[in-house]
Amino acid sequence: MSRIAGKFADLKKRSEKALVTFITAGDPDLAATEELIPLLAGSGADIIELGVPFSDPMADGPTIQLSSERALAAGTTLPKILATVKKVRSRSEVPLILMGYYNPILSYGLEAFAADAAAAGVDGVLLVDLPPEEAGEFKAAADRHGLDLIFLLTPTSDEARIRTVARRARGFVYYVSVTGVTGVRSSVEGSVATRVAAVKEKVPVPVAVGFGISTPEQAAAIAETADGVVVGSALVKLFETKQGAELRQELARFVSALKRGVTGAP
Numbered sequence: 001m002s003r004i005a006g007k008f009a010d011l012k013k014r015s016e017k018a019l020v021t022f023i024t025a026g027d028p029d030l031a032a033t034e035e036l037i038p039l040l041a042g043s044g045a046d047i048i049e050l051g052v053p054f055s056d057p058m059a060d061g062p063t064i065q066l067s068s069e070r071a072l073a074a075g076t077t078l079p080k081i082l083a084t085v086k087k088v089r090s091r092s093e094v095p096l097i098l099m100g101y102y103n104p105i106l107s108y109g110l111e112a113f114a115a116d117a118a119a120a121g122v123d124g125v126l127l128v129d130l131p132p133e134e135a136g137e138f139k140a141a142a143d144r145h146g147l148d149l150i151f152l153l154t155p156t157s158d159e160a161r162i163r164t165v166a167r168r169a170r171g172f173v174y175y176v177s178v179t180g181v182t183g184v185r186s187s188v189e190g191s192v193a194t195r196v197a198a199v200k201e202k203v204p205v206p207v208a209v210g211f212g213i214s215t216p217e218q219a220a221a222i223a224e225t226a227d228g229v230v231v232g233s234a235l236v237k238l239f240e241t242k243q244g245a246e247l248r249q250e251l252a253r254f255v256s257a258l259k260r261g262v263t264g265a266p
């Protein structure tokens with residue numbers, strides 16, 4: 001069982017929901033990322049998404065676009081990210097998902113990337129611009145190396161897409177709560193719960209919901225239906241004004257509050 005499936009199974013036993021946090025690998029640099037992964041996990045993050053910075057992050061709002069620019073300016077590359085994951089694995093078992101776009105993986109080589117990512121200790125990969133219908137080749141490589149390929153569903157996903165994802169899903173399915181790009185939103189649409197419940201009926205793996213979630217209250221509302229809640233931009237925003245110990249303190253406090261929201265703790 002992958003670390004991701006194991007984590008969801010553990011949480012289910014405790015009737016808990018997963019908090020999934022996103023940060024960009026290499027923002028402000030990879031030394032920080034190496035420190036932040038255990039910190040986020042220790043503060044309540046059950047699964048961590050590591051963004052692979054890309055020059056054309058079309059699915060990302062301004063917060064994560066700026067974060068990618070900072071990471072690229074710091075010289076972050078995919079091989080260096082994998083080396084960082086390998087180092088973190090000597091002290092953290094937190095499930096890790098590389099989030100990114102298909103081009104950098106294609107130029108790395110699908111088989112080589114799957115082998116190197118798995119060897120480094122990556123558990124899952126989510127490629128934003130690789131729809132399941134076109135993911136066959138990479139999914140075969142990911143399956144060979146025990147990587148969970150995470151698929152996205154959105155409010156506009158039709159029945160055929162949901163069926164395809166249901167057949168191929170491993171780890172969990174990422175349900176994007178609103179159409180549009182990542183970024184904090186004042187209120188997460190009420191109809192999300194209905195749509196998530198409908199998706200949960202049709203897919204054999206847990207469903208985590210992301211996009212726009214920025215407060216423990218919003219996280220708690222989503223956690224009533226979803227198996228997991230994803231928070232990215234609201235955390236990444238902190239990197240714009242804080243560094244070092246102050247950033248670590250703020251992240252720890254915020255992630256703990258989000259986890260309390262997700263578990264319904266007071």
Ligand SMILES: O=P(O)(O)OC[C@@H](O)[C@@H](O)c1c[nH]c2ccccc12
Pocket residue numbers: 022049051059060064099128181182183184210211212213230231232233234
């Ligand atoms: O940033 P938000 O609105 O909290 O949403 C999470 C999102 O950032 C993270 O899961 C993510 C980062 N880049 C993505 C691209 C596509 C889908 C999801 C993502």
